[in-house]
Amino acid sequence: MRALRRLLTASVAILLLAGCEDPFSENSTRNRGFIYCGPGQPNTFNPQLTDGGLTADALSSQIFDRLLQLDPVTYKPIPMLAQSWTVSPDGKEYTFKLRRSAKFQVTDWFIPHRGVIADDVVFSFKRLIDPEHPFHDVSGGEYPWFDSMDFAGLVTNVEALDDYSVKFTLSRPDVSFLSTLSTTYAVIHSAEYGDTLLESGDLARIDTHPVGSGAFHLDEYKPHQLIRLKRHWGYWNGAAPMEQVAYDISIRGTGTLAKLITRECDVLSSPVASQLSVIENNPDFILASQTGMNVAFLALNTRHPALSELEVRQAISLAINRETLIQSVYHGTGTPATGMLPPMSWAYDDKLNTTFDPQLALSLMAKAGYRHGFSVDLLVPLTPKAYNPSPIKAAELIQSNLAVIGIQVNIVAQEDINRKLLRDEISDLGMVLTGWIADNGDPDNFLRPLLSCNAKFTGWNLSNWCNRYFDRHLDAAIATDIQEERRDIYLQAQTILKDRMPVIPLAHGVHYQARNASLQGINLSPFGDKSFANVSRSH
Known part of the structure; x- marks a missing residue:
């Protein structure tokens, strides 16, 4: 209930952004920007506070910059606000040199008097790791993604060496650290804005009325209707071609595909598989696809009386027909999952396999003492995702298989x-x-947030599973920068998962995006994030 109250408080606060004009009028949006249709409602505009969803996937990359970003081809960290960096020989100190041209956004609630400096980096990350930081407990004081990675246990200090140099000191070597700083959660806030909020006493506005250095700034928010972003003219990489982006987050009308066809939307973020042929056959639209770094899985509570039995978990895996799932739910576009890592990961284990064998599953149920079965609840989200385009249909197939x-x-x-x-x-x-x-x-990003003991305590480990031997493998894999050694360790970790089976991997989905043919510069990422800094309209 305490967490729910915090979410409700945040949602009420951002109501203050609501405007009065027609949110999708021709003059205000389409002639000078574009309309993006995607599921989800934000309860904050600070991705540090979220565990994914609209804020982290679609808004963060527009409003905020990070120190680093991911190369769209190699998926390795490359400069963003940090132009260069060095790592100490022991792997415990990372020093970053910042670009001097980055500026914070001018908004209705804040006018910056300087550009991005090292103090802003210190402010942004000290909030996460220092309980004495004035903003640490604001908006609930929980940072799910960072907590699941034990970020506060890893980073012991962040300090400004001068205005454009900042040093992170780690408690242990971690070769995945640069990748961590490249994620859409690792955003840089304005310390100057924080100081003005400390003076006014309204600290929560840092999360409801954001100030970043990204290509767009927040202009308007109408809950369950729209989010409007406006161009940041002082963006260090050049002002965006589009003056504004409007996110249609309403559930009005006949559905997102109809909005695309009737030009109520210019971009449809994740069309479901059954809509793909309609989009492909229409010359007014372009359908783009990206093999995703994703996985759909069934988390089994290992503290449940029946699910605590290994034979029962094995029986569930054997009873699920993944090929039927791929054909019926993914319409043939997905890939059956044999493990948690997708085939495009460099640590993927191509020797793992899954079997569909209901008869063997029945014998394992009997061996576990559940010859006559049992009843169990299956929690299912309604929102389609790239890894699962139709959750309810998938749940019904699983329900039928397990019956x-x-x-x-x-x-x-x-x-x-x-x-x-x-x-x-x-x-x-x-x-x-x-x-x-x-x-x-990095493979660590799949395994640690979802299955480590620390993730259990932060609520991300929905299997309620803790295996110290598995955790030691994760720690060993980030202590060396030799990729072949890391791969061998991750293969061993995946074998532990296969043997203990706290989760049942189901499928890897393909991320689709449909857009009006007049738009260019919208690129898909296997990580779900997207930047609109280079989007333009041809006519």
């Missing part, structure tokens, strides 16, 4: 999975149909 081996699945639908709210109720969970879109290209 064959005597497991009665009760589908419990929710708008979306809020890991923070589930944390206090995790002992009562049965199964959760969920998934993950990687934030960067």
